[in-house]
Amino acid sequence: MSKVRREHGAGGELMESLIKEELLPNLTMRGEGSVTLDDLDDGATFPSVDGEMVMTTDAHIVDPPFFPGGNVGKLAAAGTANDLAVMGAKPVAFACSIVVREGFPIDDLKRVYRSIDGVLSELGAHLITGDTKVGNTGDVDIVVTMTGVGEIVELVRDCGLRPGDKIVITGTVGDHGMAILAAQQGLDTDLESDVAPVWEAVNAALEVGGVTSMKDPTRGGLAGALNEMAEKSGVRIVIEEERIPIREEVRVLSEMLGVNPLEVANEGKVVMGVRPDMVDDVLDAIRSTEVGKNAEVIGVVEEGTPRVEMETEVGGRRIVEKPVGDPVPRVC
Amino acid sequence: MSKVRREHGAGGELMESLIKEELLPNLTMRGEGSVTLDDLDDGATFPSVDGEMVMTTDAHIVDPPFFPGGNVGKLAAAGTANDLAVMGAKPVAFACSIVVREGFPIDDLKRVYRSIDGVLSELGAHLITGDTKVGNTGDVDIVVTMTGVGEIVELVRDCGLRPGDKIVITGTVGDHGMAILAAQQGLDTDLESDVAPVWEAVNAALEVGGVTSMKDPTRGGLAGALNEMAEKSGVRIVIEEERIPIREEVRVLSEMLGVNPLEVANEGKVVMGVRPDMVDDVLDAIRSTEVGKNAEVIGVVEEGTPRVEMETEVGGRRIVEKPVGDPVPRVC
Ligand SMILES: Nc1ncnc2c1ncn2[C@@H]1O[C@H](COP(=O)(O)OP(=O)(O)OP(=O)(O)O)[C@@H](O)[C@H]1O
Ligand SMILES: Nc1ncnc2c1ncn2[C@@H]1O[C@H](COP(=O)(O)OP(=O)(O)OP(=O)(O)O)[C@@H](O)[C@H]1O
Ligand SMILES: [Mg+2]
Ligand SMILES: [Mg+2]
Ligand SMILES: [Mg+2]
Ligand SMILES: [Mg+2]
Ligand SMILES: [Mg+2]
Ligand SMILES: [Mg+2]
Numbered sequence: 001m002s003k004v005r006r007e008h009g010a011g012g013e014l015m016e017s018l019i020k021e022e023l024l025p026n027l028t029m030r031g032e033g034s035v036t037l038d039d040l041d042d043g044a045t046f047p048s049v050d051g052e053m054v055m056t057t058d059a060h061i062v063d064p065p066f067f068p069g070g071n072v073g074k075l076a077a078a079g080t081a082n083d084l085a086v087m088g089a090k091p092v093a094f095a096c097s098i099v100v101r102e103g104f105p106i107d108d109l110k111r112v113y114r115s116i117d118g119v120l121s122e123l124g125a126h127l128i129t130g131d132t133k134v135g136n137t138g139d140v141d142i143v144v145t146m147t148g149v150g151e152i153v154e155l156v157r158d159c160g161l162r163p164g165d166k167i168v169i170t171g172t173v174g175d176h177g178m179a180i181l182a183a184q185q186g187l188d189t190d191l192e193s194d195v196a197p198v199w200e201a202v203n204a205a206l207e208v209g210g211v212t213s214m215k216d217p218t219r220g221g222l223a224g225a226l227n228e229m230a231e232k233s234g235v236r237i238v239i240e241e242e243r244i245p246i247r248e249e250v251r252v253l254s255e256m257l258g259v260n261p262l263e264v265a266n267e268g269k270v271v272m273g274v275r276p277d278m279v280d281d282v283l284d285a286i287r288s289t290e291v292g293k294n295a296e297v298i299g300v301v302e303e304g305t306p307r308v309e310m311e312t313e314v315g316g317r318r319i320v321e322k323p324v325g326d327p328v329p330r331v332c
Numbered sequence: 333m334s335k336v337r338r339e340h341g342a343g344g345e346l347m348e349s350l351i352k353e354e355l356l357p358n359l360t361m362r363g364e365g366s367v368t369l370d371d372l373d374d375g376a377t378f379p380s381v382d383g384e385m386v387m388t389t390d391a392h393i394v395d396p397p398f399f400p401g402g403n404v405g406k407l408a409a410a411g412t413a414n415d416l417a418v419m420g421a422k423p424v425a426f427a428c429s430i431v432v433r434e435g436f437p438i439d440d441l442k443r444v445y446r447s448i449d450g451v452l453s454e455l456g457a458h459l460i461t462g463d464t465k466v467g468n469t470g471d472v473d474i475v476v477t478m479t480g481v482g483e484i485v486e487l488v489r490d491c492g493l494r495p496g497d498k499i500v501i502t503g504t505v506g507d508h509g510m511a512i513l514a515a516q517q518g519l520d521t522d523l524e525s526d527v528a529p530v531w532e533a534v535n536a537a538l539e540v541g542g543v544t545s546m547k548d549p550t551r552g553g554l555a556g557a558l559n560e561m562a563e564k565s566g567v568r569i570v571i572e573e574e575r576i577p578i579r580e581e582v583r584v585l586s587e588m589l590g591v592n593p594l595e596v597a598n599e600g601k602v603v604m605g606v607r608p609d610m611v612d613d614v615l616d617a618i619r620s621t622e623v624g625k626n627a628e629v630i631g632v633v634e635e636g637t638p639r640v641e642m643e644t645e646v647g648g649r650r651i652v653e654k655p656v657g658d659p660v661p662r663v664c
Contacts, residue, residue, distance in 0.1 A: 010657025011551020011597075033384050034487065035419070041490050042415040042547060043388030043482075048380040052365050056375030057427035057479060058463045083374040087367070095389035097477045099431075101470075131390045131477075135662060138433075138470020145429045145463075147389060147479035150375075155366065158373050215374060219343020265343075325342025330467060 004104040009134030016040070019132065022106055026113040029120035031093070031128040044128035046093035049151045054089035056080055057147040061140050063330035066108070067183045069175075069192030073112030075267060075332060076146040077119035078197045079218065085202040086158075086214040086270055089150030091125040099133045099143040112144065119197050154206050156272075159232035160213035165273035167237060167299035168283060170201050170292040172245045173222050177264020178253050181328045185257070191249050196268035201292030204285040210278025217271050219326040223262040225271050226308045227322035233273075237308045239299030239320070263323045265331045273301060336436040341466030348372070351464065354438055358445040361452035363425070363460040376460035378425035381483045386421035388412055389479040393472050395662035398440070399515045401507075401525030405444030407599060407664060408478040409451035410529045411550065417534040418490075418546040418602055421482030423457040431465045431475040444476065451529050486538050488604075490557075491564035492545035497605035499569060499631035500615060502533050502624040505554050506582045509596020513660045514585060523581050528600035533624030536617040542610025549603050551658040555594040557603050558640045559654035565605075569640045571631030571652070595655045597663045605633060 007014040019040065024030065030037040033045030058079045065072040081091045096116065100109065120127060125148070137143065175194035182189045198216065205211050213233060217225035222244070230237045246261055254261040268291060274282045279297060286292035308320040339346040351372065356362065362369040365377030390411045397404040413423045428448065432441065452459060457480070469475065507526035514521045530548065537543050545565060549557035554576070562569045578593055586593040600623060606614045611629060618624035640652040 006661060007657040010661075012556060012655040012657035014656055015551075035386075035489065039489070039491075041419065043386045043419045043421070045384040045386055045484070045487070048383060048385045051380060052377040053380045054367075054375045054377055055425055055427055055479075055481065056461050057429045057477075059429035059431050059465050059475070059477060061431055061465050061467045087373065087375045089375070093387055095387055095479045097389045097391035097479070099391050099393055099472070099475050099477075129388050133391050133393050133475075133662075135393045136471040138472070139468040140431070140470070143391070143431050143475055143477075145389070145391060145431075145475075145477040145479075147387075147427045147429070147477075149387065149481060152377070155377070157367065157371070159371075219347075224344060323344040324346055325339040325344035329338060329342075330465075 002106045004100050004102055004106060004134055006102055006134050009132050015132055022110055023113050026110050027117045027127060029117060029126045031126045037128050046128060052152060054084055054087045054150045054152060056083035059143055059145040060332055061143050061330055062332050064183055065141050067193055068179050070195040071112060071115050072142060072144050073115035074119055075195050076144040077116045078195050079267060080146040080148040081123055081197045082216045084148050084150035085199045086216045088154040088156035089152050091123045091148050091150045093149050094127045095129045095147045096127055097131040097145040099135060099137060101137045101141055102134055104141055123197055123199055156211055156214045158213055158215045158229050161229055161233035161235050161273040161301045162212055163235060163301050163303045164276050165212050165301040166276055166279040166297050167239060168272050168274050169296055169298050170270045170286055171294040172247050173266060174246055174250045174261030174264050176267040177328045177331050178250045180331050182253060189249060194266055194268035196291050198268060198270050198291055200289045201286045202270060204289050205282045208278060208281045208285045210275035210282055211272050213273040215271055217266045217269055218332060219265050220323045221263040221265060222271060223320050224323050230306045230308050234306050236302045236304035237299055238302055240311045241313045243296055243298045245294050245296050259327050264328050265326055334438045336432050336434055336438060336466055338434055338466050341464050347464060354442055355445050358442050359449045359459060361449060361458045363458045369460050378460060384484060386416055386419045386482045386484060388415035391475055391477040392664055393475050393662055394664050396515055397473050399525055400511050400523060402527040403444060403447050404474060404476050405447035406451055407527050408476040409448045410527050411599060412478040412480040413455055413529045414548045416480050416482035417531045418548045420486040420488035421484045423455045423480050423482045425481050426459045427461045427479045428459055429463040429477040431467060431469060433469045433473055434466055436473055455529055455531055488543055488546045490545055490547045490561050493561055493565035493567050493605040493633045494544055495567060495633050495635045496608050497544050497633040498608055498611040498629050499571060500604050500606050501628055501630050502602045502618055503626040504577045504579050505598060506578055506593030506596050508599040509660045509663050510582045510585050512663050521581060526598055526600035528623050530600060530602050530623055532621045533618045534602060536621050537614045540610060540613045540617045542607035542614055543604050545605040547603055549601055550597045550664060552655045553595040553597060554603060555652050556655050562638045562640050566638050568634045568636035569631055570634055572643045573645045575628055575630045577626050577628050591659050596660050597658055
């Protein structure tokens with residue numbers, strides 16, 4: 001099986017053949033501008049639109065790079081698309097830079113590109129430019145950095161919560177982080193990452209209207225995202241523990257390992273604030289999409305010192321702290 | 333001196349304080365859209381324009397990350413800006429993803445950001461979004477991936493050469509690659525990298541007109557860039573050895589180390605094709621800029637089998653081969 005060599009990252013003939021013969025054939029969404037990825041020029045073009053566009057980027061060093069439910073390519077494409085989505089922007093074009101260690105199997109690189117292509121095809125967006133470097137990257141087999149630009153459908157900020165808004169989560173919480181942790185620990189479980197693009201659910205919600213704020217609860221999990229939204233919006237969020245959808249396997253494993261499922265990363269979820277008079281319709285719209293079928297209303301926004309409180313299943317109230325960091329190392 | 337810890341890349345409070353307190357204060361160009369880097373939202377906005385825009389990306393793993401004439405931050409900002417420039421696009425907005433090893437000095441991270449800011453200030457472009465991950469990245473201290481979008485002033489391809497065009501290089505050849513190689517070998521030289529944004533020189537040339545093709549001769553050097561342009565344009569390029577500007581120190585070191593200065597990376601140069609009737613004016617315009625002051629006409633485009641030939645100083649002709657890769661490892 002052929003492996004990545006140093007020269008594959010050295011800008012010459014060997015790199016060109018890697019890109020042309022191994023990567024491009026696994027990609028169908030290669031651009032639609034007057035310069036596309038096929039041109040292998042210094043960059044490529046994307047159709048711009050009236051007014052502003054959104055840009056976002058994430059580097060991915062997830063360990064292991066192939067995990068139950070996905071791989072670093074799917075994660076990179078979905079992760080970046082989802083940061084565009086929660087800004088209210090439809091993904092248009094992506095750039096993908098790879099840093100890979102010598103000896104990485106080229107077949108694995110192809111799988112990564114097929115997964116990227118799967119996400120792009122679902123979104124109707126294109127990978128138009130990239131870069132490839134090879135180094136001795138120690139514990140990190142591959143770094144996939146995906147940057148995206150998107151067309152604003154309706155600009156939504158993470159600071160827009162208002163008292164009275166309902167808090168909606170588009171599905172179960174903790175799946176990605178617990179699946180990665182299980183894989184890292186070598187545990188044999190049925191857990192799968194939730195990694196998926198969320199645009200369809202977001203778009204359905206935006207079409208109904210009344211969405212005041214959105215965030216994708218990645219590193220730091222739901223607890224991190226809610227704390228940021230509360231802080232930035234200057235409001236208190238009160239969530240009800242029993243309404244938060246958590247898979248039974250996630251609950252069991254998180255108790256076993258002593259990890260809070262609200263603090264681990266999700267990679268196919270959105271948490272949003274919705275005007276109370278719109279929330280039923282928004283929930284229906286989100287639930288009508290595959291990625292949002294388990295959506296729930298989990299809380300409400302109140303006036304008060306910015307923080308997140310949780311009404312527990314036994315009837316008490318406790319503060320949901322902002323995590324110092326995600327408890328799972330190299331979760332994305 | 334404080335160092336990067338794992339939690340600095342874990343998406344929580346510690347990461348937020350690293351970004352807010354250490355990185356942002358070293359950046360002045362933080363966006364001008366309705367969402368900027370200061371908002372620390374999931375992404376940020378940039379003003380789009382009519383028609384298409386250009387996007388490009390490069391990951392940088394240069395060894396050493398601080399080298400004579402620059403560092404990985406300056407390299408990343410200039411490198412990405414230069415790929416936009418050679419497409420004929422003025423840089424508008426950038427995204428910067430960092431992967432850094434545990435233990436990396438935070439002061440060095442600040443220096444990297446100050447250098448990025450220097451390039452952005454010169455260009456009037458903004459860093460609007462980023463990402464930070466921490467891992468045990470072996471030999472690689474830091475990966476800086478910079479992605480940029482630019483407004484097209486005049487779309488210029490790398491396949492546009494036509495017989496009769498003159499070949500212009502905007503300055504001396506081999507400086508970056510030989511400076512990095514000298515640093516890697518622990519040699520005590522006066523060599524400095526040429527790393528710099530080239531937009532000013534490119535813009536000056538575009539204002540005159542007659543530019544048919546451009547490329548930045550990075551990995552694979554001038555030999556690589558010319559071969560690609562010849563291949564893609566379906567033409568022969570003939571260059572004159574004695575007209576290629578090469579610093580004496582670069583010449584001496586390249587002979588000493590047996591490395592061809594035409595095959596190593598440049599990071600502040602452009603090679604372009606120019607219509608013969610315009611070349612004098614284009615050359616004057618380029619030379620009037622600081623980054624282009626040593627520009628020269630080094631050859632001509634002919635009909636014929638696509639390849640690059642060189643008339644040597646002793647009067648012969650030889651083929652300039654397309655490099656398999658750049659002879660200097662981790663040159664950028
Ligand atoms: N991993 C990748 N995925 C998709 N496209 C890639 C990838 N690596 C490189 N490319 C594409 O291949 C072409 C050549 O890439 P290359 O990095 O050599 O260009 P460059 O940035 O101009 O040169 P340098 O990286 O030396 O500055 C570009 O069009 C680039 O978009
Ligand atoms: N190295 C960096 N340089 C500049 N800005 C950064 C950097 N790292 C992060 N940021 C900014 O800090 C904010 C928070 O980044 P973060 O990566 O946590 O957001 P996210 O992508 O939504 O979350 P995740 O990375 O977990 O998916 C964003 O606005 C981002 O642009
Ligand atoms: Mg280039
Ligand atoms: Mg993200
Ligand atoms: Mg590149
Ligand atoms: Mg986000
Ligand atoms: Mg480049
Ligand atoms: Mg991020």
